[in-house]
Amino acid sequence: MPPRVLISDSLSPAAAQIFRLRGLDVDFEPTLGKDKDKLAAVIGDYDGLAIRSATKVTADIFARAPRLKVVGRAGIGVDNVDVxxxxxxxxxxxxxPFGNSITTAEHAIALMFALAREIPAADASTQAGKWEKNRFMGVEITGKTLGVIGCGNVGANVAERALGLKMRVIAFDPYLTEERAEELGVEKIDLDELLARADFITLHTPLTTQTKxxxxxxxxxxxxxxxxxxxxxxxxxxxEEALRKALDEGHVAGAAFDVFAQEPATENPLFGHPHVVCTPHLGASTSEAQEKVALQIAEQMADYLMRGAIANAVNFPSISAEExxxxxxxxxxxxKLGLFVGQVAVAGVDTLSIVYEGAVALQKTRPITAAAISGLLRPILEDVNPVSxxxxxxxxxxxxEEITREAQGDYESLVTLSAHTAQGEICVSGTVFHDGKPRIVGIGDIAVDAEFxxxxxxxxxxxxxxxxxxxxGVLGEAEVNIATFALGRxxxxxxAVALVAIDGELPPLALTALKSLPGVKQATTLKF
Known part of the structure; x- marks a missing residue:
């Protein structure tokens, strides 16, 4: 009996055709995902579920789906899936992850034009028969400075188009190297300088605790x-409240938003302001983009269900079942070693070297390297996964850089990450003992033994x-309990270094107190 797939959102019908051509049974129910009770009642009959954003795949849905092997999201965000x-x-x-990049970049440029020339307001006025030609005095794009916050895939596409419009482009992105910035033709600067220089600011970063x-x-x-x-x-x-105040005071000349803190946005502080342009989260809404992501997710799901191949998985690296x-x-x-480096680094990492020693060096290291990069980037790119x-x-x-070599120390297998930053080198080593638990066994030249x-x-x-x-004493004063305490010098x-596992969160004031202790060079909280 072939695997069975349910399409519960409004994907392109071409996706269903791909499933059928690949030998799968498919049910195309584009409105089913909006009714969680109906979805819960039928999901137990399916091996795959293809969705967009309307279907909410909760823990309850998974509990009712004993056959389910894969959920495919046509698009980048998986906020509607309990991963x-x-x-x-x-x-x-x-x-x-990359099917909507061009479409979103084009929408950002379109909103910038609409904002610069007050097109929505001028359209409404003209169609009302007012002919207020002198009221709508716009500004030119040419020669202006565009500040790009987040210069990943979408941000780079926006920068490329802005340069074609003869704009000057400056960018803030902790993980953008000088070499990549030069290749793009943008100037890499810090956030404060970008804020002070930009005539237009466009945001292209995920929402994380650092970027909120x-x-x-x-x-x-x-x-x-x-x-x-x-x-x-x-x-x-x-x-949004602060932006509305700055708009009312005239400090900010205008804003164009496609996304909002609360969606669907039926009310918002920005609504109603004469110099604000709003669209209902249309960044990925073009027929070309929707067709592209629908076909891509159908191919990926079919490959997995029919052949066991895994591509663009957010919760598992691309490795075979045997490996x-x-x-x-x-x-x-x-x-976890990458996550350690990403949280400890006070400056962006431009080079990461991964050394595999011993038995691990004989294995397929690519997914291990992908996992290390994923951990490194996660503190600033929350949606990152080992595939992307x-x-x-x-x-x-x-x-x-990957290096493999025979065991040279006391461990059967050893993985070492060395990250180069503007502030210096960060080096951490780890291994897996026979209990299967990963642990840190070295930081720089200092031996330490700590479980995560x-x-x-x-x-x-x-x-x-x-x-x-x-x-x-600081932790006791803050009523924070120490679980384990690993030291090295x-x-x-x-x-000396210390890795201390604690119960619960460390209050910000306690962290400040730790940093002020005599002899402390760095104090950082870590989450694993």
């Missing part, structure tokens, strides 16, 4: 008077008497 629940039940979640309200009231105040702001990326990147048991613990290790990570790294000019924990503190300090007592009285 953790899918992973727990062994369901692959696939997306099409990246255009806060404080940062909006740093922009030059008369700036125009475009957001086709994610709602929540801009403080998975051997590689899985090292994939987990590499991802190498592409995202390449777009940002991040150089990746959900919440940790990383410290570098001078090796001085009394430090541990002062450290523990290069020599007596020299440099």
């Amino acid at each position: 953790a629940a899918a992973t727990a039940r062994g369901v692959i979640v696939m997306n099409t 309200n990246i255009l806060s009231a404080e940062n909006i105040a740093k922009t030059c008077k008369g700036v125009r702001i475009v957001n086709c990326a994610r709602g929540g990147l801009v403080d 998975a048991p051997r590689l899985k613990p090292f994939v987990e290790l590499a991802e 990570a190498p592409i995202l790294a390449k777009e940002r000019g991040l150089a990746i 924990a959900p919440s940790m503190i990383y410290l570098t300090n001078e090796d001085r008497p009394g430090f541990i007592g002062r450290f523990a 290069d020599r007596p009285g020299g440099g």
Whole structure:
């Protein structure tokens, strides 16, 4: 009996045809996903589920789907899929991370033009018979400076088009290297300089804890008077209340938004302002883009269900079923080592070297490397996964080096990540013991033995008497419980490191207190 697929959203009918041509049974029910009860009632009969954004694939849906093997999202965002629940039940979640890039970039440029020439307001006025020619005095795009916040795939496409319009393009992206910036023809600068120089600002970054309200009231105040702001990326990147105030005061000349903090956006602080242009999340809404992502997800799902091939999975690297048991613990290790580096680095990484020693060097290292890159990028690119990570790294000019060699130390297998940043080198080593648990066994030249924990503190300090007592005192004062405490030093009285697993979160004031302790060089909270 062939695998059975349900299409529960309004994908192109061509997707259903691909499934049939590949030998699968398919049911095309483009409105079913809007009714969660009806979906829950039938999902148990299917091996695959193809969706867009209307279908919400919750933990309850997964619990009712014993046959389900794969969920395919035609598009990049998987916010409507409980990926953790899918992973727990062994369901692959696939997306099409780059199918909408051109369409979204074009929409950003279109909104910039509409904003510069007040096209929506002028259209409404003219069609009302007013002929207010002198009222709508626009500005030229040519010669203006465009500030691009986030210069990944979409941001790079916007930059390319803006340069064709004879704009000057400046970009802020911690993972954009100077070499990649030069290749794109943009000037890489820090955020404060971008805010001060840009005539137009366009956002193209995912919504993460680091990027939420990246255009806060404080940062909006740093922009030059008369700036125009475009957001086709994610709602929540801009403080909408603060932006409305800046618009009312005349500091910001205009804004064009396709995405909002709350969607569907039936009410919003920006609505009704004469210098605001709004569209209902249309960035990916072109017939070409929708056709492209529908065909792509159908091909990916068919390949997996018929041949076991995995492509663009957000919760599993692209490896075969035979390789998975051997590689899985090292994939987990590499991802956590990368996540360590990504959280510890105070400057963007431009080169990442990964050294495989011993038995692990004889395995297929590509998915392990992909997992390491994914972990490295995750603190700033929350949606990154082991499949998309190498592409995202390449777009940002991040150089990746792999080295394999025979075991040279005490471990049967050893994985070492060395990251070069503007602030220096970060080096961390790890292994997998026979219990299958990954752990850190070295930071720089300092030996340390620490298991990963959900919440940790990383410290570098001078090796001085009394430090541990002062450290523990800060945590005790904050009522934070220590679960495990791993220490290492290069020599007596020299440099020392500590990896401390704690229960729960470390309050911000406690972190500030740790940083102020005598001898502390760096104090960072880590999440794994």
